[in-house]
Amino acid sequence: MFKDQIDIKRFNTLIEINSFINSNYTDVKSLLTQILESASKLTGGDASSLLLVDRETNELFFEIALGPKGSEVKKFSVKMGEGIAGWVAQNNRSLIVNDVEEDPRFFSKISEKVGYATTSILAVPMRVKDQCVGVIEVINKESGRSFTDEDLEWLEIFSTQAGLAFQNAKQYQQMNKELFKLKGQIQTSQYHPFVYKSGIIDEKLAIVKKIAQSSSPILISGDSGTGKELFAEQIHKYSLRSDLAFIKVNCAAIPENLIESELFGHIKGAFTDAVTDHTGRFELADKGTIFLDEIGELPISMQAKLLRVIQHGSFEKVGSNALVKVDVRIIAATNRNLTEEVRLGHFREDLFYRLNVLPLEIPPLKKRREDILPLAEYFLKKFNIKNNKNIKGFSSSSVEAMLSYSWPGNVRELENSVERAVIIATSDVVYPKDLLLPNQDEDPEDKYSDSTLKDAVNLFKKEFIQKTLKDFSGNQTEASDSLGIQRTYLSRLIKELDIKR
Numbered sequence: 001m002f003k004d005q006i007d008i009k010r011f012n013t014l015i016e017i018n019s020f021i022n023s024n025y026t027d028v029k030s031l032l033t034q035i036l037e038s039a040s041k042l043t044g045g046d047a048s049s050l051l052l053v054d055r056e057t058n059e060l061f062f063e064i065a066l067g068p069k070g071s072e073v074k075k076f077s078v079k080m081g082e083g084i085a086g087w088v089a090q091n092n093r094s095l096i097v098n099d100v101e102e103d104p105r106f107f108s109k110i111s112e113k114v115g116y117a118t119t120s121i122l123a124v125p126m127r128v129k130d131q132c133v134g135v136i137e138v139i140n141k142e143s144g145r146s147f148t149d150e151d152l153e154w155l156e157i158f159s160t161q162a163g164l165a166f167q168n169a170k171q172y173q174q175m176n177k178e179l180f181k182l183k184g185q186i187q188t189s190q191y192h193p194f195v196y197k198s199g200i201i202d203e204k205l206a207i208v209k210k211i212a213q214s215s216s217p218i219l220i221s222g223d224s225g226t227g228k229e230l231f232a233e234q235i236h237k238y239s240l241r242s243d244l245a246f247i248k249v250n251c252a253a254i255p256e257n258l259i260e261s262e263l264f265g266h267i268k269g270a271f272t273d274a275v276t277d278h279t280g281r282f283e284l285a286d287k288g289t290i291f292l293d294e295i296g297e298l299p300i301s302m303q304a305k306l307l308r309v310i311q312h313g314s315f316e317k318v319g320s321n322a323l324v325k326v327d328v329r330i331i332a333a334t335n336r337n338l339t340e341e342v343r344l345g346h347f348r349e350d351l352f353y354r355l356n357v358l359p360l361e362i363p364p365l366k367k368r369r370e371d372i373l374p375l376a377e378y379f380l381k382k383f384n385i386k387n388n389k390n391i392k393g394f395s396s397s398s399v400e401a402m403l404s405y406s407w408p409g410n411v412r413e414l415e416n417s418v419e420r421a422v423i424i425a426t427s428d429v430v431y432p433k434d435l436l437l438p439n440q441d442e443d444p445e446d447k448y449s450d451s452t453l454k455d456a457v458n459l460f461k462k463e464f465i466q467k468t469l470k471d472f473s474g475n476q477t478e479a480s481d482s483l484g485i486q487r488t489y490l491s492r493l494i495k496e497l498d499i500k501r
């Protein structure tokens, strides 16, 4: 081939590579392979390699090796300064060696091991911001000829292109990493902080970690405000779906005529107001988790459709006959007695059994009094920040008030109570009057005036036990469990403190 023709071919290849670099950042390895192949072909080499510098180990490893023994060569690495490539990397300079036998820098071990006779080498540094990050080598000029200075110049041009592609890819990877990290931060901050101290919640969380691993439906039951939604979040967080969507739906908050379209979506023209297609929550939750809060409120007509999603993983959008397939983990929650709802005919029995595969019952706050103070402290911090206040803590009388109150509204009631206290407190600690708990009008501190410590403690014990017994409808076994004492000791205290049942 004439020289002019060779140059045109080289220019065309260069332009082609350039356009690849500008369009294909993600698959850098195939781009570098392409650059190497072209460089090798246009300089007339039999084999070629790209070695990358590892600054930590000060070694060069074969990222790409093309030619008859390419795959075997890839197992090797060379030290910085070792062999022709090592020399080029260390000196950040190009090199032509047309007779390796004559050059003491040549490192023959790799050629010998793979059984490939090397005669000539053309090697140039691949640079990013003037720093050598790798070496491109072309080996054995065709027909036993020598590599020329012109070959070297062309290889340097290709190497500059490779350096650009490499730099772009590194930046892209870095950006992707940052994005992933940020996404992770958003993901974790989407969960509410979960505060607890009681053993009973510890046990529940151990169950959560186990059941989170499967994809079967979970039914969370418990009184209003016990934290069912937070448990649903924990299940999703510990599941294999945690990187994907967690979609919450409050079945009680969506008007009955909209619920089907909200859950399953609709197509344009399905009804008068359907001016565009609408993606339902189930489709949004695909591969992730859907949390159906207040499932007991789901209209009976929707219960049949939900059952089908559980059984077949598919549904139809409103106004469409096409089946939409989804892979969604369903967590449902209720504060109603669903068994009773089934008995009354308000809830489909088959759906109840399908949902109740993994039941999780959340105990009321009064059955886990150890959680009251940590929760109160957490809410105090939260509402101090929200209201720009600096209330330091709770007076001992308010601690007693919180510990002895039955919290029928559970954690939500405690949260509201602390929020109110933060707003109305006039000193830097919360007193019982700030908490506005029902039947807490009298200041407990007054009751204890003129008492000895022993009398005050006994009075507190008496009231506390009375309250707990009332909470458990006089059941001493449950009351002693909640108080954290033996049943026999409770029975003795009832007598000693003259507690009327």
Ligand SMILES: Nc1ncnc2c1ncn2[C@@H]1O[C@H](COP(=O)(O)OP(=O)(O)OP(=O)(O)O)[C@@H](O)[C@H]1O
Pocket (backbone or CB within 6 Å): 192, 193, 194, 195, 196, 222, 223, 224, 225, 226, 227, 228, 229, 230, 231, 293, 294, 333, 334, 335, 375, 411, 412, 415
């Ligand atoms: N362990 C906890 N740590 C911190 N906050 C909690 C905890 N449990 C509940 N809460 C808070 O209490 C409030 C009520 O919790 P949640 O909404 O999860 O209760 P729920 O059982 O789902 O109530 P409902 O049955 O009324 O839907 C929320 O503001 C929640 O953030």
